[in-house]
Every structure is written in C-alpha cells, then in structure tokens.
Amino acid sequence: MEYVTLGSTGLKISRLVVGGAHIGDGLDQEATAAVVAAAWDIGVNAIYTADYYSGGAAETIIGKVIAPCRDDIVLMTRVGMPVSGLSHPEYSSAPTRRRERDQWLMRRGIPPTSFGLSRKNIMRAVEDSLRRLGTDYIDVYEVHVWDVETPLEETLNAMNDLVVQGKVRYLGVGSGATEGWRLYKALWCSWKKDYARFESVQAHYNLLDRSSERDPFPAAADAGIGVLAFNSLAGGLLSGLKDFSTKPRMLPDGGLLEQYTETYWKPSHISYAQRLNALAARLDRTPVDLAQGWVFAQPAVTAIRTNPTHPSQLALQARAVDNPLSSAELEALATL
Numbered sequence: 123m124e125y126v127t128l129g130s131t132g133l134k135i136s137r138l139v140v141g142g143a144h145i146g147d148g149l150d151q152e153a154t155a156a157v158v159a160a161a162w163d164i165g166v167n168a169i170y171t172a173d174y175y176s177g178g179a180a181e182t183i184i185g186k187v188i189a190p191c192r193d194d195i196v197l198m199t200r201v202g203m204p205v206s207g208l209s210h211p212e213y214s215s216a217p218t219r220r221r222e223r224d225q226w227l228m229r230r231g232i233p234p235t236s237f238g239l240s241r242k243n244i245m246r247a248v249e250d251s252l253r254r255l256g257t258d259y260i261d262v263y264e265v266h267v268w269d270v271e272t273p274l275e276e277t278l279n280a281m282n283d284l285v286v287q288g289k290v291r292y293l294g295v296g297s298g299a300t301e302g303w304r305l306y307k308a309l310w311c312s313w314k315k316d317y318a319r320f321e322s323v324q325a326h327y328n329l330l331d332r333s334s335e336r337d338p339f340p341a342a343a344d345a346g347i348g349v350l351a352f353n354s355l356a357g358g359l360l361s362g363l364k365d366f367s368t369k370p371r372m373l374p375d376g377g378l379l380e381q382y383t384e385t386y387w388k389p390s391h392i393s394y395a396q397r398l399n400a401l402a403a404r405l406d407r408t409p410v411d412l413a414q415g416w417v418f419a420q421p422a423v424t425a426i427r428t429n430p431t432h433p434s435q436l437a438l439q440a441r442a443v444d445n446p447l448s449s450a451e452l453e454a455l456a457t458l
Contacts (some may be wrong), residue, residue, distance in 0.1 A: 123165025124443050126424055129321030129348040131292055133261070135196050135425055137418065137443050139168040139350060140436070142429030146176030146183050149431060155187045160433030162191070164440045170427060172200035172266065172296075173251050177207045185255035192257055199255070200296045201247045202266035204237040206230070220271060239269035239277040248284055262322060263290040267298030274311055282317035294322035297352060300334070302341030309345055320347060324427065327351040327420075329360060329398070329413055329455070330391055339422040348424035351417050359386045359395050360413040362402070366392045397458050405451055414442035416455050 125134045140161040145154050158169065169188060171180045181199060188195045204213070204227060217223045224234040235242055252258060263284065269277065284290040295305060300323055312319040323342050325334040331353075342349050355361045395409075402409045417423055430436055447455075 130346045131321050135168040136166045137425045138166050139170050139425050139427045140166050141170035143175045146179030151183045154183050156433050157430050158187050160436045164436055168196040170198040173247055174203035174205045178205050178254055181251055181254035189256055196261045198262040199251050199260055200264040200266040201244055202239055204232050206232050238272055239265055240272045241276055241280040244280040248289055260290050262292045262294045264294035264296040265299055266296040268304055278311055278317050285318040293318055293320050295320050297324040300325055300338045302338040305338055305341050322348040322350055324350045324352055326353050328354050328356045329416055330356045343422055349422050350425050350427050351423045352427040354414050354417045354426050356386050360398055360409055362409040401458060410438050411442050415447040418442055419447055419452055
C-alpha cells in the first residue's frame with residue numbers, strides 16, 4: 123500500500139480509503155469487521171463514514187470495529203445532513219426549496235436546527251458523532267454540503283473551535299460541497315481569520331465522468347488541497363460485470379444501482395464497460411485494475427474512497443495501487 127500526505131498537512135493516509143453508506147444498511151457489524159480487517163491487512167489506514175449514514179448506525183458500527191486500533195486509524199466523518207431514520211429514497215423525495223423542505227422534515231420529527239452548518243448544529247453533531255464512534259477525537263471532519271443559509275464565517279468559526287478544542291484534527295469538504303469558488307472563498311476566510319482551513323475535498327471522478335477536471339481539481343491543486351476521488355468504478359459499472367442485460371440491485375463495489383441508474387445505465391456507458399472488459403482481458407488485467415488504476419494515475423488525485431461489501435474486493439482494489447498502470451496501458455485507455 124502507498125501512503126500520501128493529505129493536503130498541506132503531515133497526515134499520512136493510504137491511497138485507498140474504506141467505508142460506505144451501506145454500513146448499517148446492508149452490512150452489519152460482523153460483515154463490517156471482516157471488511158475493515160481485510161483493509162487493515164493490505165495496509166489501509168483510513169476509514170470514512172458520515173453521521174447521517176443509516177441514521178447514525180454506521181458511525182456506531184465503525185466505532186466498535188476500529189476500537190482496538192483507534193489511534194492508528196485515520197477516521198473521517200461528515201456533518202450537515204439530517205441524522206434520522208429516513209431512508210435515502212425517502213429523503214430524496216423531500217422538496218428542493220429550503221423552506222418547504224424544513225416544513226416537510228419537521229412534520230417527520232426532524233427540526234430545522236438538527237442539520238445544516240450553523241454553530242448550533244455543528245456543536246451538537248460533533249458530540250453525537252464522538253459518542254457513536256466511541257472516541258474523543260475525529261481525524262478529518264468534513265462538511266457534507268454547503269449551507270447557504272448560514273454565514274460562512276459562522277461555519278468556519280465553529281469548525282475552527284473544534285480543532286482548537288482537540289475534538290477534530292483536520293477539516294475537509296464532502297461530496298456535496300465541491301464548487302471551486304466556494305472552496306476558495308472558505309480558504310480566504312480561514313486565512314483572514316486565522317482559522318484552521320479545509321485540507322481535503324471529495325470529487326466524483328471516473329472514466330465515464332471527468333467533470334471534476336474542470337471543477338474542483340484546478341482549485342484544489344492551486345491551494346494544495348488533497349482530492350479524495352469517489353465513485354471511481356461508476357457505481358460498479360466498471361468493475362467487471364459479465365451480464366449487462368439486467369440491472370442488479372447491488373453492484374460489486376457496493377454501489378446501490380438505484381442511485382446510479384439514470385447516470386450510468388445507458389447504452390453508451392454499457393458499451394464502454396464492455397470495451398473495458400475486453401481491453402482488460404487483452405492486457406491480462408482486471409477491469410478494476412484499469413478503472414481505478416487510471417484514477418490513481420491522475421496527478422490531481424490523492425486517494426480513492428471505496429465502498430467494499432466483501433473482504434475479497436479489497437485485494438482486487440489494492441492491485442490498482444500496488445501495480446500502477448504503465449504508460450502503454452494508459453494510452454490504450456485513452457483510445458478506448
């Protein structure tokens with residue numbers, strides 16, 4: 123396993139970061155323990171979760187699983203989303219306008235002060251996460267989405283206080299907060315106020331979706347911020363599926379197909395996946411080798427966030443780190 127520093131810090135993380143929203147909802151504690159043990163065996167030292175995953179159950183499970191080696195783990199979690207018993211499809215059906223959504227959630231017992239990036243919610247949420255995780259500090263605390271109704275200075279001041287208090291070591295930006303201009307606005311504010319700054323940003327990135335090359339990669343590179351790429355296997359479509367005629371509920375990398383059907387399950391992408399499978403066979407590689415190896419080869423990418431659902435998947439994904447693609451293989455992918 124290869125290790126890299128995160129952003130401008132001295133924090134070393136493995137190039138594979140393991141976790142996922144399916145923990146607590148698909149993977150129980152025993153199954154999660156098996157995945158984490160396999161990850162540890164191949165050298166993964168970074169585990170991620172979020173407070174709202176499975177209504178908080180994911181943090182509870184992760185906390186129990188990593189307890190024996192907590193201080194050797196780089197633990198990442200997120201704040202900003204409602205922590206409730208609502209399933210992902212239920213929450214996705216909420217109104218998009220904030221006022222209507224607040225009312226919609228309140229009718230379901232989720233008050234508007236229980237999510238977002240206000241000082242009130244951040245201070246409450248971190249204590250809840252620490253309790254569920256069974257630890258007294260979080261290594262990387264990420265804002266999940268920007269809260270446009272809360273002044274940025276309020277959010278940054280609260281996050282900085284957590285660092286000063288020792289409850290959080292470093293700050294990051296989650297998958298719903300990747301706009302480069304907002305990132306730079308936050309960095310400028312942190313510099314002006316002498317606050318701890320964001321050191322990482324998540325970015326949706328794979329062979330089928332390279333939009334992150336426009337934003338936020340340039341901003342992250344210029345500011346020296348680490349990029350944690352996710353969905354590197356396009357929801358599992360690039361993981362070596364043999365049968366594309368039916369739509370399985372769960373794909374090999376743990377991605378729930380319902381979340382990716384509209385984005386990836388289309389003829390042009392399926393055709394690309396089939397060509398990737400054929401190229402992998404010619405090169406004596408696996409499709410995972412090629413798909414994740416290509417992401418690892420991009421200079422902007424610090425590490426990949428992955429969502430294994432079975433220990434056997436870790437060895438397959440570790441090969442993309444341990445056996446990087448050659449220039450010839452990268453050229454073959456470029457013309458695929």
